[in-house]
Amino acid sequence: MATLLTDAPPGMTAADIDGFRAVQRLAYDCAEAVAARLHPGTTEREATAMMRRWLTERGVRDWLHLPFAWFGDRTAFTGFKVPHQFFATGRRLTEGMPFILDVAPVYNGYTADIGYTTSLGPNRVVDRLLDDLATHRAFILEAVQAGRTLRQIYLDVDALMARQGYENRHRAYPFGVIAHRVGKVPDARFRPHAFGFGQNALRGLLKDGVRGHREGWSPLWNHRKMSDHPATPGLWAVEPHVGFRGVGAKFEELLVVEADGHAYWLDDDLPHVHRWADRGLHGTAVTGTAPDRLDTLKEPV
Amino acid sequence: MTSLYSLPGARRFEVTAPDGVRLAAVEAGAADGPTVVLVHGYPDTKEIWTDVAERLADTYRVVAYDVRGAGESSRPEATSAYALHHLADDFEDVLDAVAPEGKVHVVGHDWGSVQAWEFVTTPRIAGRIASFTTISGPSLDHLALVTREGLTRPTPKRVSRNVEQAFRSWYVYALHVPVAPEMAWRGLLGKHWPALLAKGEKTLGAPEPSLPEDAAFGAKLYRANVRHRMANPRGDATTDIPVQLVVPDRDKFLAKRLYDELHRFAPNLTRRQVSGGHWVPRTRPDLLARWIGEFVDRVERDAVPAPAAAKGRKARRDEDNRRRFAGQLAVITGAGSGIGRATALALAEAGARLVLVDRDGASAARTADLAEVLGAVGAYPETVDVSDAEAMEQLAEKVRAAHGVPDLVVNNAGIGIAGSFLDTSPEEWKRTLDVNLWGVIHGCRLFGAMMVERGQGGHIVNTASAAAFQPSKSLPAYSTSKAAVLMLSECLRAEFAAHGIGVTAICPGFVATGITGATRFVGTSSDQERSLREKTTKAYKRRGYPPEKVADAILRAVGRNTAVQPVTPEARAARAASRFTPRVLRALARVDLPK
Numbered sequence: 044m045a046t047l048l049t050d051a052p053p054g055m056t057a058a059d060i061d062g063f064r065a066v067q068r069l070a071y072d073c074a075e076a077v078a079a080r081l082h083p084g085t086t087e088r089e090a091t092a093m094m095r096r097w098l099t100e101r102g103v104r105d106w107l108h109l110p111f112a113w114f115g116d117r118t119a120f121t122g123f124k125v126p127h128q129f130f131a132t133g134r135r136l137t138e139g140m141p142f143i144l145d146v147a148p149v150y151n152g153y154t155a156d157i158g159y160t161t162s163l164g165p166n167r168v169v170d171r172l173l174d175d176l177a178t179h180r181a182f183i184l185e186a187v188q189a190g191r192t193l194r195q196i197y198l199d200v201d202a203l204m205a206r207q208g209y210e211n212r213h214r215a216y217p218f219g220v221i222a223h224r225v226g227k228v229p230d231a232r233f234r235p236h237a238f239g240f241g242q243n244a245l246r247g248l249l250k251d252g253v254r255g256h257r258e259g260w261s262p263l264w265n266h267r268k269m270s271d272h273p274a275t276p277g278l279w280a281v282e283p284h285v286g287f288r289g290v291g292a293k294f295e296e297l298l299v300v301e302a303d304g305h306a307y308w309l310d311d312d313l314p315h316v317h318r319w320a321d322r323g324l325h326g327t328a329v330t331g332t333a334p335d336r337l338d339t340l341k342e343p344v
Numbered sequence: 345m346t347s348l349y350s351l352p353g354a355r356r357f358e359v360t361a362p363d364g365v366r367l368a369a370v371e372a373g374a375a376d377g378p379t380v381v382l383v384h385g386y387p388d389t390k391e392i393w394t395d396v397a398e399r400l401a402d403t404y405r406v407v408a409y410d411v412r413g414a415g416e417s418s419r420p421e422a423t424s425a426y427a428l429h430h431l432a433d434d435f436e437d438v439l440d441a442v443a444p445e446g447k448v449h450v451v452g453h454d455w456g457s458v459q460a461w462e463f464v465t466t467p468r469i470a471g472r473i474a475s476f477t478t479i480s481g482p483s484l485d486h487l488a489l490v491t492r493e494g495l496t497r498p499t500p501k502r503v504s505r506n507v508e509q510a511f512r513s514w515y516v517y518a519l520h521v522p523v524a525p526e527m528a529w530r531g532l533l534g535k536h537w538p539a540l541l542a543k544g545e546k547t548l549g550a551p552e553p554s555l556p557e558d559a560a561f562g563a564k565l566y567r568a569n570v571r572h573r574m575a576n577p578r579g580d581a582t583t584d585i586p587v588q589l590v591v592p593d594r595d596k597f598l599a600k601r602l603y604d605e606l607h608r609f610a611p612n613l614t615r616r617q618v619s620g621g622h623w624v625p626r627t628r629p630d631l632l633a634r635w636i637g638e639f640v641d642r643v644e645r646d647a648v649p650a651p652a653a654a655k656g657r658k659a660r661r662d663e664d665n666r667r668r669f670a671g672q673l674a675v676i677t678g679a680g681s682g683i684g685r686a687t688a689l690a691l692a693e694a695g696a697r698l699v700l701v702d703r704d705g706a707s708a709a710r711t712a713d714l715a716e717v718l719g720a721v722g723a724y725p726e727t728v729d730v731s732d733a734e735a736m737e738q739l740a741e742k743v744r745a746a747h748g749v750p751d752l753v754v755n756n757a758g759i760g761i762a763g764s765f766l767d768t769s770p771e772e773w774k775r776t777l778d779v780n781l782w783g784v785i786h787g788c789r790l791f792g793a794m795m796v797e798r799g800q801g802g803h804i805v806n807t808a809s810a811a812a813f814q815p816s817k818s819l820p821a822y823s824t825s826k827a828a829v830l831m832l833s834e835c836l837r838a839e840f841a842a843h844g845i846g847v848t849a850i851c852p853g854f855v856a857t858g859i860t861g862a863t864r865f866v867g868t869s870s871d872q873e874r875s876l877r878e879k880t881t882k883a884y885k886r887r888g889y890p891p892e893k894v895a896d897a898i899l900r901a902v903g904r905n906t907a908v909q910p911v912t913p914e915a916r917a918a919r920a921a922s923r924f925t926p927r928v929l930r931a932l933a934r935v936d937l938p939k
Contacts, residue, residue, distance in 0.1 A: 167717050168717055168718065171714070171717045205858075206707075206710075207710070208685060208689075208710055208711065208714050287714070288689065288693070288718065288892075289658075
């Protein structure tokens with residue numbers, strides 16, 4: 044695998060790619076470590092504070108966004124109407140409750156944005172949702188490599204979720220994005236953040252937006268016309284999020300798109316990928332086969 | 345089965361109480377299974393349990409006995425001999441005979457339940473009881489305490505509950521009149537009782553020849569206990585034993601609200617709600633036996649979950665659904681998507697068993713998959729086109745053989761068709777009516793016949809549409825088929841009422857499901873059709889009414905036995921307009937749908 048990864052998107056070196064991979068691992072390590080320390084009675088606010096402290100202790104000074112934590116039916120964004128509802132609340136964890144940790148640190152100038160779903164003790168619905176997300180990971184990669192437009196992929200993911208019997212919950216994110224670009228963040232003396240978002244990293248996204256607007260592409264990947272173009276070279280934080288009867292599940296990780304349109308998942312050494320491998324599911328294929336359900340998607344669902 | 349004595353392995357035995365009363369008892373069924381002791385009420389004998397015992401006998405060791413004064417047991421003359429502590433002694437003697445060691449599961453109906461409450465709240469006996477299923481028989485102590493609360497600290501709720509129960513207890517006062525009840529039972533009342541019961545309660549089965557004497561002596565149960573206990577309730581009448589409370593919807597003698605506070609006295613409480621009258625052991629043996637069996641199994645496995653206090657609207661609704669639908673067998677057509685799938689999943693969460701029918705086998709299998717994840721007791725996908733009469737007949741036979749007679753049938757499969765009347769070809773008409781109307785007819789015909797034959801009630805839900813009362817020049821075929829479904833449901837409801845089978849027509853309105861993506865738009869090219877499908881789907885999505893809400897409405901309507909249930913606000917408005925201002929609907933019918 045590693046040899047494949049020497050190719051890098053324009054403007055990035057192999058060392059950059061390694062840098063992104065390192066921060067993504069760090070972020071997932073954080074999520075796993077914090078998830079292991081959660082217990083009945085922990086609140087969302089406590090969980091986000093734990094993540095923040097864990098990463099700060101390891102040298103993270105800036106963020107794309109501060110850590111988020113959603114417990115219980117908040118994992119499916121039940122009843123979310125205004126953006127502030129994404130922020131951590133005093134909701135307490137109970138036995139069997141699903142939860143999602145979402146954190147986006149900037150480390151050594153590289154950004155990661157990850158989402159980690161699990162439950163406190165066994166939860167069959169969470170298990171099932173996580174299993175079924177494997178198809179989405181394989182499908183998204185395949186579709187990006189095939190050069191399909193991001194809007195089209197978004198709608199196909201939508202249809203796949205509907206066919207699975209799930210709701211698309213990434214539609215609840217700002218701009219309804221399933222993914223957004225991430226980039227290098229220059230080291231700055233001031234690292235302000237407002238409404239949970241780091242302004243340095245956000246500035247990069249904004250720059251991309253301006254440039255994309257001129258060139259006819261968008262750094263935000265959603266169902267709108269502005270996403271009706273193939274994936275642009277660079278790194279995309281992809282976060283399909285399914286919801287099912289008050290339980291939500293997502294993964295979020297970086298997808299690398301090269302100048303020639305070739306794409307790969309930045310790292311396969313991730314908890315959800317290992318989980319799929321342990322359960323004999325096909326989420327691990329980097330150049331994965333298209334999900335067999337793709338054809339059936341053309342039928343009405 | 346006509347008698348407990350004809351059950352497999354039935355053995356009759358007698359026990360003698362300390363005061364010399366001889367009790368006739370029977371034990372039957374699986375000798376190595378958990379022991380279930382069935383206690384009958386008034387004016388019945390142990391034979392009231394025949395149907396339930398028959399269904400339990402395969403797995404459990406079933407014990408039933410005639411309470412003193414009834415059936416083959418002796419009938420002491422003194423009223424004082426019927427006091428609760430004597431009944432408790434009787435029960436202990438039976439336990440000594442059948443289960444000198446180990447614990448038993450008690451099921452009580454009516455007075456059997458009233459006395460069983462005494463057993464489970466008497467520490468000496470409670471230690472020998474593993475679980476208690478109570479049907480239509482509150483503890484006199486609880487009744488007294490709750491009634492007193494209504495008097496000393498009245499709230500509108502408590503007062504109205506007291507008043508309701510005071511009226512429903514008319515027969516209790518009547519039984520306190522000296523001599524007259526005995527004369528009535530030994531005379532005309534005893535003679536006509538079976539007919540009265542068959543008419544009022546729809547019970548079947550031959551009456552016991554001993555009825556007049558059972559009823560005459562049984563009056564002493566009331567006289568010996570009711571006044572005394574209502575005046576001197578025990579404050580310590582509580583129990584930690586797992587209790588399953590079965591409440592019939594249409595019990596003429598007991599207010600449902602009587603049990604509102606039961607968790608205070610029995611915190612380990614599981615509630616069940618059954619559609620039926622007072623004598624559910626006779627009228628709903630299938631469901632009752634299933635609930636008893638599941639409860640006994642859970643207690644034996646030590647897996648009784650601590651009942652979570654239902655907080656919030658959703659939790660309360662889920663709890664209501666569990667009370668009613670746990671263990672029920674439901675057949676749902678069109679279960680692979682949309683409203684069918686949402687209904688299946690809502691029932692799965694409530695712990696039902698599901699047969700999931702869809703033309704698209706893969707989607708039905710997917711629904712079954714999800715249903716099991718959510719906690720369905722079983723979910724079985726079936727690939728059947730509802731318009732195929734033969735296939736439907738095979739399905740019905742298969743369901744009966746593999747799972748039994750369904751308690752709930754949701755005839756939901758349907759297809760969409762739009763376009764003017766003159767553009768609709770005879771083939772398109774046929775296809776529409778085949779699926780939307782004939783599919784429902786087959787479902788009602790086959791499963792309805794089974795339900796009638798079984799004689800234990802049930803419910804049929806037919807998915808009609810707001811188009812059933814909202815005419816439109818753009819939907820002639822669809823509206824016609826759905827109007828037919830609506831009328832069919834209304835007629836069927838009238839016919840099946842006599843069998844205790846409810847029929848509901850659901851009229852959803854604009855709901856975001858897959859139907860728009862597969863609708864046939866007649867008189868359009870395939871390109872136009874595709875774009876119309878996309879546009880309609882988008883419009884429905886923007887409307888944003890989820891099928892899950894329709895599923896909630898369906899479950900609620902089954903609970904209330906609603907005749908016609910419009911769901912979305914527009915469907916409700918159209919329903920109201922069709923009754924009060926039909927001209928408005930006629931004007932709307934002429935509007936062109938946006939293309």
